Amino acid sequence: MTTYQTKSGLSVHPLLVDFVEKEALAGLSVSADQFWSGFAALIAEHAPTNAALLAKRDDLQGKVDDWHRKYGPVVNNPQGYEFFLRDIGYVVPEPADFTIDTNGLDPEITTLCGPQLVVPVSNARYALNAANARWGSLYDAYYGTDVISRDGELAPGKGFNAARGQAVVDKAAAFLDETFPLISGSHRDVTGYHVVKDGDIRSLAVDTGAGRTALKDPDAFVGYGGTQDAGQLVLEHHGLHVILVIEPSSATGKVHKAGLSDIIVEAALTTILDCEDSVAAVDAEDKVGVYRNWLGLMDGTLADTFEKGGQQVTRTLKPDLTFKDVNGLPLVLKGRSLLLVRNVGHLMTTDAVLVDGKPIGEGLMDAAVTVLCAMHDKGGNSAHGAIYIVKPKMHGPEEVAFACAIFASVEKMLGLAPLTIKIGIMDEERRTSANLKAAIYEARERVFFINTGFLDRTGDEIHTSMEAGAVLRKDEIKSERWIGSYEDRNVLIGLACGLAGRAQIGKGMWARPDDMAAMMAAKSGHPNAGANTAWVPSPTAATLHALHYHEIDVFEAQRRRHNEAVPSLDDLFSMPVQVPFSLSREEITRELENNAQGILGYVVRWVQQGVGCSKVPDINNVGLMEDRATCRISSQAVANWLRHGLVSRDEVTSVFERMASVVDAQNAGDPIYRPMAENFQSVAFQAALDLALHGADQPSGYTEPLLHAARRKVKAREAAKKTMQ
Ligand SMILES: CC(=O)SCCNC(=O)CCNC(=O)[C@H](O)C(C)(C)COP(=O)(O)OP(=O)(O)OC[C@H]1O[C@@H](n2cnc3c(N)ncnc32)[C@H](O)[C@@H]1OP(=O)(O)O
Ligand SMILES: O=CC(=O)O
Ligand SMILES: [Mg+2]
Numbered sequence: 270m271t272t273y274q275t276k277s278g279l280s281v282h283p284l285l286v287d288f289v290e291k292e293a294l295a296g297l298s299v300s301a302d303q304f305w306s307g308f309a310a311l312i313a314e315h316a317p318t319n320a321a322l323l324a325k326r327d328d329l330q331g332k333v334d335d336w337h338r339k340y341g342p343v344v345n346n347p348q349g350y351e352f353f354l355r356d357i358g359y360v361v362p363e364p365a366d367f368t369i370d371t372n373g374l375d376p377e378i379t380t381l382c383g384p385q386l387v388v389p390v391s392n393a394r395y396a397l398n399a400a401n402a403r404w405g406s407l408y409d410a411y412y413g414t415d416v417i418s419r420d421g422e423l424a425p426g427k428g429f430n431a432a433r434g435q436a437v438v439d440k441a442a443a444f445l446d447e448t449f450p451l452i453s454g455s456h457r458d459v460t461g462y463h464v465v466k467d468g469d470i471r472s473l474a475v476d477t478g479a480g481r482t483a484l485k486d487p488d489a490f491v492g493y494g495g496t497q498d499a500g501q502l503v504l505e506h507h508g509l510h511v512i513l514v515i516e517p518s519s520a521t522g523k524v525h526k527a528g529l530s531d532i533i534v535e536a537a538l539t540t541i542l543d544c545e546d547s548v549a550a551v552d553a554e555d556k557v558g559v560y561r562n563w564l565g566l567m568d569g570t571l572a573d574t575f576e577k578g579g580q581q582v583t584r585t586l587k588p589d590l591t592f593k594d595v596n597g598l599p600l601v602l603k604g605r606s607l608l609l610v611r612n613v614g615h616l617m618t619t620d621a622v623l624v625d626g627k628p629i630g631e632g633l634m635d636a637a638v639t640v641l642c643a644m645h646d647k648g649g650n651s652a653h654g655a656i657y658i659v660k661p662k663m664h665g666p667e668e669v670a671f672a673c674a675i676f677a678s679v680e681k682m683l684g685l686a687p688l689t690i691k692i693g694i695m696d697e698e699r700r701t702s703a704n705l706k707a708a709i710y711e712a713r714e715r716v717f718f719i720n721t722g723f724l725d726r727t728g729d730e731i732h733t734s735m736e737a738g739a740v741l742r743k744d745e746i747k748s749e750r751w752i753g754s755y756e757d758r759n760v761l762i763g764l765a766c767g768l769a770g771r772a773q774i775g776k777g778m779w780a781r782p783d784d785m786a787a788m789m790a791a792k793s794g795h796p797n798a799g800a801n802t803a804w805v806p807s808p809t810a811a812t813l814h815a816l817h818y819h820e821i822d823v824f825e826a827q828r829r830r831h832n833e834a835v836p837s838l839d840d841l842f843s844m845p846v847q848v849p850f851s852l853s854r855e856e857i858t859r860e861l862e863n864n865a866q867g868i869l870g871y872v873v874r875w876v877q878q879g880v881g882c883s884k885v886p887d888i889n890n891v892g893l894m895e896d897r898a899t900c901r902i903s904s905q906a907v908a909n910w911l912r913h914g915l916v917s918r919d920e921v922t923s924v925f926e927r928m929a930s931v932v933d934a935q936n937a938g939d940p941i942y943r944p945m946a947e948n949f950q951s952v953a954f955q956a957a958l959d960l961a962l963h964g965a966d967q968p969s970g971y972t973e974p975l976l977h978a979a980r981r982k983v984k985a986r987e988a989a990k991k992t993m994q
Pocket of ligand 1: 312386388389394395396398399426543546547577684722724725778784806807882883884893895896898899
């Protein structure tokens with residue numbers, strides 16, 4: 270039995286007490302009493318509103334369900350549907366035109382455009398890697414991915430493949446020609462890059478077989494470091510830096526005529542340290558683990574030691590990079606990504622803290638503790654002292670206003686200046702998309718990004734319209750009219766609210782982490798659409814996606830779109846239901862199998878091992894990034910087909926049982942994995958099945974309640990076993 274400690278009337282788990290008092294408060298001018306009394310006041314002030322907002326979600330969903338039961342899909346009565354949504358307060362009146370007024374943001378948010386990396390903060394090794402992913406090797410990214418064909422003589426194989434290496438060098442030279450063209454000739458033919466001094470000013474001279482030349486834009490050369498034998502040349506384009514590493518004695522430098530051994534590109538400008546959908550944090554122990562990593566990133570002390578390639582490696586945060594500028598003065602470039610933290614949403618509660626024996630809102634705790642940890646940033650992260658919180662899964666403007674009210678209370682309780690805490694609004698629930706302008710208005714003094722989290726948004730699309738009819742298959746849903754409208758509205762409303770140059774307009778995740786060639790083909794669409802950032806799943810993806818921001822001038826794209834009319838709500842509300850339904854039996858079974866495999870593959874690692882984000886093969890053996898949002902889509906899709914009689918409970922159960930063996934085989938190499946096919950009563954199998962069978966009844970179709978309950982059961986069993994030993 271855990272003995273909770275009493276703090277200002279709250280019952281607080283001892284692990285949280287220790288963390289807050291011995292680690293998070295250390296070195297700050299906030300006393301333990303001030304923290305706990307402020308925290309108690311925060312809960313007293315905001316818990317009732319939190320409960321009321323959740324009740325409103327249920328009430329509105331109930332009304333939407335009733336409408337569909339009466340009228341069927343929206344297509345039967347589009348005007349009636351929109352009128353109804355306005356009548357019940359699902360769609361609220363739009364505010365008059367306005368411009369956001371957020372101050373004190375860093376340039377990575379306002380004037381620079383580039384990739385946004387996301388990482389589960391619970392994984393210190395990955396989190397450190399992500400923070401350091403500000404810079405990435407283009408040679409490694411090309412060599413290690415399918416961006417360069419893996420067929421024939423270019424197949425990577427074991428050891429270094431010289432033909433593949435040459436293809437990398439050629440492709441990189443093509444990037445340089447495109448981004449930093451020479452007055453004559455190509456970077457491919459360069460025999461020497463030289464820093465030359467004319468008076469006090471340095472410039473870049475470039476030798477090719479045909480003689481000496483220079484960059485077409487001489488101002489693109491902004492700095493240098495090291496020596497002619499082992500040095501760096503710093504170039505800049507669209508505000509992003511690219512470092513040419515000259516090292517004639519290195520393995521790659523040796524085979525290059527100019528000794529160019531690598532090209533390092535500025536990659537993840539910002540990184541989201543995720544406390545939400547990519548982590549499995551279900552109790553005080555897990556939450557403290559998450560907070561401790563975030564604290565270590567903020568005070569710069571986080572380190573992780575692990576084995577890699579047969580060696581012990583210790584990973585820490587990288588320092589800034591120091592060069593000289595063209596005047597010979599110091600040029601310091603940030604060594605790390607600007608770090609943002611994603612709190613959980615308004616739904617879940619945590620028993621890390623109890624009030625009258627009941628768990629408190631987890632979002633309230635995240636706000637108080639992640640901000641407390643961020644107070645350890647002494648400028649290494651935000652040069653302006655800003656604290657960036659990404660707030661997910663909010664339903665409409667009222668919930669955005671609520672998040673802002675919580676942040677205002679946290680600032681007061683911790684003695685921070687008003688508006689220190691900035692908010693990233695995830696536009697990922699339908700009620701937010703439908704009322705985006707009003708939602709931004711509520712956060713106009715704090716907002717630092719809006720972002721289309723299309724994965725959760727797809728799950729909410731299915732859940733909201735559960736009663737409207739049978740939905741299309743997962744991949745088809747994602748290419749319907751509603752999603753185009755959602756993406757366009759997000760950019761255009763963002764531009765109309767003055768986000769250009771003031772805040773980020775962001776786009777969603779690339780969820781096929783191994784398919785980088787496909788990502789390169791698809792994701793240029795994001796900056797082209799006017800988004801100044803978009804999510805990537807890994808540092809390598811960040812390095813590659815960064816190239817799109819050289820290719821496309823985002824601010825130009827935003828200017829192009831600025832006067833485009835915002836699409837009406839008609840398309841946004843054109844639900845992805847099948848009218849009439851046309852899939853064959855085989856197609857239905859295959860889709861069910863695909864969903865079952867994804868759910869099982871994700872859930873089993875979540876429940877057994879507490880892994881919140883996994884790469885799980887789909888039915889075609891393509892590794893997909895699965896997190897709670899993708900799981901929400903799959904579970905809602907199955908729940909919807911069950912609800913509309915396309916599949917029966919028995920059919921779903923037997924497909925899940927069959928797919929359990931497939932997932933077991935995929936995990937055969939994992940020594941701590943416990944097969945599901947041997948025991949269909951296992952907690953993991955049952956949790957996965959419940960997500961499908963009871964998906965329609967889950968609040969907004971979220972996966973959190975069932976996943977948390979299952980993981981807690983497994984943790985309790987493991988703890989009981991340990992006590993018995
Ligand atoms: C809908 C949404 O909410 S999306 C947002 C939530 N999703 C995410 O945050 C996805 C983050 N990405 C990940 O967690 C991982 O990339 C996964 C789970 C998809 C794949 O992980 P793995 O199978 O371990 O990847 P893989 O084996 O290809 O690569 C591992 C290497 O890449 C690094 N890596 C992979 N992803 C990341 C990341 N997001 N940040 C930093 N490093 C990463 C690891 O540190 C590791 O390198 P190391 O050995 O030097 O430490
Ligand atoms: O959080 C992101 C999403 O797509 O959902
Ligand atoms: Mg999401």
